Amino acid sequence: MIYFHLLLESFRFAISALRANLLRTILSLLGVTVGIFSIITVFTLVDSLEKNIRDSLNFLGDDVIRIEKFPWIFEDNYPWWKYVNRPKAEYSEYQFLKNNSKEASAVTIFAERFGVTVKHESNSLSGAIVSGIAYQHKDVFEIPVEKGRYFGLQEVEKGANxxxxxxxxxxTLFPLTxxxxKEIKLRGLKFRVIGVMEKQGASVIDAxxxxxxxxxxxNTFFKMYSGQGNFGVESIIALKGYPEDEGLKNLEGEITGLLRQIRGLRPREDTNFAVNRPEAFAxxxxxxxxxxxxxxxxxGSFSILVGGFGIANIMFVSVKERTNIIGIQKSLGAKNFFILFQFLFEAVFLSVxxxxxxxxxxxxxxxxxxxxLDLSLSFSNVIxxxxxxxxxxxxxxxxPAGMASKLDPVIAIRA
Structure with missing residues (x-):
C-alpha cells in the first residue's frame, strides 16, 4: 500500500506540473514526439515493405529448390557462354528425381509463357501467363483453388485440355457467370475451366x-508450344524439402549428385545446372x-536527443520551483528514495x-x-x-531527481 500511495502521489505531482506549465511542457515534449514518430514511422514502413515484398515472392515457394539453367546470382569470373550452353531441364530428369529422391517431399516440373491472349466468346484478355504444371505442383507451390477443383492425375498424365x-x-472473361x-481458348485450342483461384491482388514489386x-x-502445354527452338520456353524442376532439413542442405546435396549422375558428368567436370533457392532473395x-x-x-536519434534535453530542462526547473515543498516533505519524514522516485516518475511519465x-x-x-503497400503498425513497434x-x-x-533527493531539508525549507 505504501508503494501504491507513492506511485499515486507521483502521478498527481506529474499531472499538476503539466497543468501548471502546459505550453512549456508541450514544447519540450515535441522533441520526444517527433523522435518517436520518426523512428517508428521508418520501422513501420520498413516492416510493412519487407512483409509485402516477401509476400510478393511467395510464388517462388517456401523450402523449395529450383533446378534451372541460369543461377539467380551469377558467379564471379564464370564465362557467360557456359551458362548459355547448359542443357535445359528434361521431363525424363524430373521423373528420375521424382523416383529416386529421398530428401524431397514433392517434385514438380513446370514451364511458363508470358503475354498470352485468352479468349471466351467475345471477351479476351491479353498479357495472361500460361503455365504447364505436373500433378505434384500443388504440393510444392501454393495453388489456392476457390471454386472448382485441382487437376486429376489422369488429366495431367494424358495431357487433357x-x-x-x-x-x-x-x-475479365466471365464477368457475370x-x-x-465453361470453355476458354488458348492458341486456338479449347480448354474446359475446372477451377478458379483466390484473388491475390497486385504486389509491391509488380511480381x-x-x-x-x-x-x-x-504435357498439354508442350503440345501447344512444341518446336519453339533454343530460345523458346524452358522447363524448371522444383523440389519441396522437409521442414527438419535446415537450410535444405541434404536436399541440395542429394539432387546435385542425382542430376550429375543422370547427365553423365565426370567428377572433374563443372556442374551444368543451377540450384536456386528463394533464401537468396530473402x-x-x-x-x-x-x-x-x-x-x-x-x-530519429537527433529528435529524441532534443526531446531528452527538453525533459531534463523541465525537471531542473521543477526541482527549483518545488525546493520548498521538498524541504517540507523531508521534514515530515520523506526519505531520499521517495523524492527520487517522485521526480523520476514525472520525467518518465512526460517522456512516455x-x-x-x-x-x-x-x-x-x-x-x-x-x-x-499495406501499412500497419505492429505490436512490436508499439513496444x-x-x-x-x-x-x-x-x-x-x-x-534532476538525484539532486532533489539530496537536498538538505533545512536549506530547502528556507528557499
Missing amino acids: VSIIGAEVAN DPVG PSADDFCYVPY DVIGSIFSVISLAGWVI LGGMFGLLLVYLLSFVSLGS LGVSVSVIIGTVSGIV
Whole structure:
C-alpha cells in the first residue's frame, strides 16, 4: 500500500506540473514526439515493405529448390557462354528425381509463357501467363483453388485440355457467370475451366500475380508450344524439402549428385545446372532493410536527443520551483528514495506521454492509402516506441531527481 500511495502521489505531482506549465511542457515534449514518430514511422514502413515484398515472392515457394539453367546470382569470373550452353531441364530428369529422391517431399516440373491472349466468346484478355504444371505442383507451390477443383492425375498424365484460371482472368472473361465448366481458348485450342483461384491482388514489386495465370497440364502445354527452338520456353524442376532439413542442405546435396549422375558428368567436370533457392532473395532483402532501419535510428536519434534535453530542462526547473515543498516533505519524514522516485516518475511519465503522441501519429498514418503497400503498425513497434520513451525519460530525469533527493531539508525549507 505504501508503494501504491507513492506511485499515486507521483502521478498527481506529474499531472499538476503539466497543468501548471502546459505550453512549456508541450514544447519540450515535441522533441520526444517527433523522435518517436520518426523512428517508428521508418520501422513501420520498413516492416510493412519487407512483409509485402516477401509476400510478393511467395510464388517462388517456401523450402523449395529450383533446378534451372541460369543461377539467380551469377558467379564471379564464370564465362557467360557456359551458362548459355547448359542443357535445359528434361521431363525424363524430373521423373528420375521424382523416383529416386529421398530428401524431397514433392517434385514438380513446370514451364511458363508470358503475354498470352485468352479468349471466351467475345471477351479476351491479353498479357495472361500460361503455365504447364505436373500433378505434384500443388504440393510444392501454393495453388489456392476457390471454386472448382485441382487437376486429376489422369488429366495431367494424358495431357487433357483442362485449365485452372486466376481471378483476373475469370473476372475479365466471365464477368457475370461462373467460369467453372465453361470453355476458354488458348492458341486456338479449347480448354474446359475446372477451377478458379483466390484473388491475390497486385504486389509491391509488380511480381507475377496468380490472378493472371492459366494453369494447364504440363504435357498439354508442350503440345501447344512444341518446336519453339533454343530460345523458346524452358522447363524448371522444383523440389519441396522437409521442414527438419535446415537450410535444405541434404536436399541440395542429394539432387546435385542425382542430376550429375543422370547427365553423365565426370567428377572433374563443372556442374551444368543451377540450384536456386528463394533464401537468396530473402538474404538480400534482409540486408537492404537492415541498412534502412539503421538510417531510421540515426534520423530519429537527433529528435529524441532534443526531446531528452527538453525533459531534463523541465525537471531542473521543477526541482527549483518545488525546493520548498521538498524541504517540507523531508521534514515530515520523506526519505531520499521517495523524492527520487517522485521526480523520476514525472520525467518518465512526460517522456512516455510524448512517445504515445508519436505512436498515435504513426497509427493515423497507417490509414493513408499507399497504393499496393499495406501499412500497419505492429505490436512490436508499439513496444519499441514505449520502451525508448521510458529510457529517454529515465536518462533525462535521473540527474534532476538525484539532486532533489539530496537536498538538505533545512536549506530547502528556507528557499
